[in-house]
Amino acid sequence: MRNCLTLGVILALLLQHPTEVRAGAFATEFTQLLNHGQMVMSYIRQGTQLSNELSMYAEQMRNGLALPSHTYGTINRDLTALSSIVQGGQALAYSLSNLDTQFRNTFTGYGTTPNRYFANYKGWATTTLDTLRGTLRAAGLQGSQLSSEESVLATLRTQAQSPNGAVRAIQVMGDIAEQQTEQFMKLRQIMLADLSSKQAYQAAQIQKDAATTAATEQFFTPSSTTGDSRAFGAGSH
Numbered sequence: 418m419r420n421c422l423t424l425g426v427i428l429a430l431l432l433q434h435p436t437e438v439r440a441g442a443f444a445t446e447f448t449q450l451l452n453h454g455q456m457v458m459s460y461i462r463q464g465t466q467l468s469n470e471l472s473m474y475a476e477q478m479r480n481g482l483a484l485p486s487h488t489y490g491t492i493n494r495d496l497t498a499l500s501s502i503v504q505g506g507q508a509l510a511y512s513l514s515n516l517d518t519q520f521r522n523t524f525t526g527y528g529t530t531p532n533r534y535f536a537n538y539k540g541w542a543t544t545t546l547d548t549l550r551g552t553l554r555a556a557g558l559q560g561s562q563l564s565s566e567e568s569v570l571a572t573l574r575t576q577a578q579s580p581n582g583a584v585r586a587i588q589v590m591g592d593i594a595e596q597q598t599e600q601f602m603k604l605r606q607i608m609l610a611d612l613s614s615k616q617a618y619q620a621a622q623i624q625k626d627a628a629t630t631a632a633t634e635q636f637f638t639p640s641s642t643t644g645d646s647r648a649f650g651a652g653s654h
Contacts, residue, residue, distance in 0.1 A: 492599040496602060496606060499603070500512035502555055507543050508547035509613055511610060511612070526627060534632065549617070551614070569596060
């Protein structure tokens with residue numbers, strides 16, 4: 418009986434041992450899988466972080482890129498051409514270095530010169546017409562420059578619509594501001610030319626009236642003559 422009981426205990430122990438071995442092996446493998454999973458997740462996080470850093474560096478590099486070239490108009494050449502084209506003939510151009518002297522020589526103010534009225538009138542008319550002609554030439558010159566200015570604006574428009582970094586965007590804005598300044602300078606020049614023509618016309622009208630009035634005054638002012646002690650002149654009898 419004792420032998421049978423001992424044999425049963427041994428058999429029970431033998432049967433339980435493989436189960437414990439298999440359970441321990443399974444627990445070890447599960448732990449290893451968890452460790453591997455954690456390592457994989459760590460690698461994924463590192464890869465994501467690296468990708469973000471690379472994207473950030475790429476964005477910084479893109480933001481730091483400058484424009485390959487700036488877009489400017491031909492403002493110096495245009496302004497020089499405009500200041501020259503209004504100086505034809507006897508025009509009172511705003512760009513003349515001796516504008517004040519020429520104006521005073523042409524429009525002498527109140528007074529008259531005997532037998533010179535028609536010659537003076539011709540000079541006033543010539544000066545006024547030359548000034549008006551210069552203004553029209555200036556307007557025509559600016560009209561011919563519109564095509565090149567439109568080309569500059571088209572380039573700036575393309576650059577503004579392109580995906581640019583921060584530096585390029587700022588540079589494009591600077592180029593646009595430069596173009597606006599150029600247009601204001603041209604506008605000021607054409608306004609000066611227009612003002613010159615208007616003032617020349619007004620000066621001619623005032624000078625004509627002044628000369629006519631001065632001649633009338635001289636005609637009706639009594640003048641004395643020597644000889645027989647009698648005074649003769651317009652208005653004396």
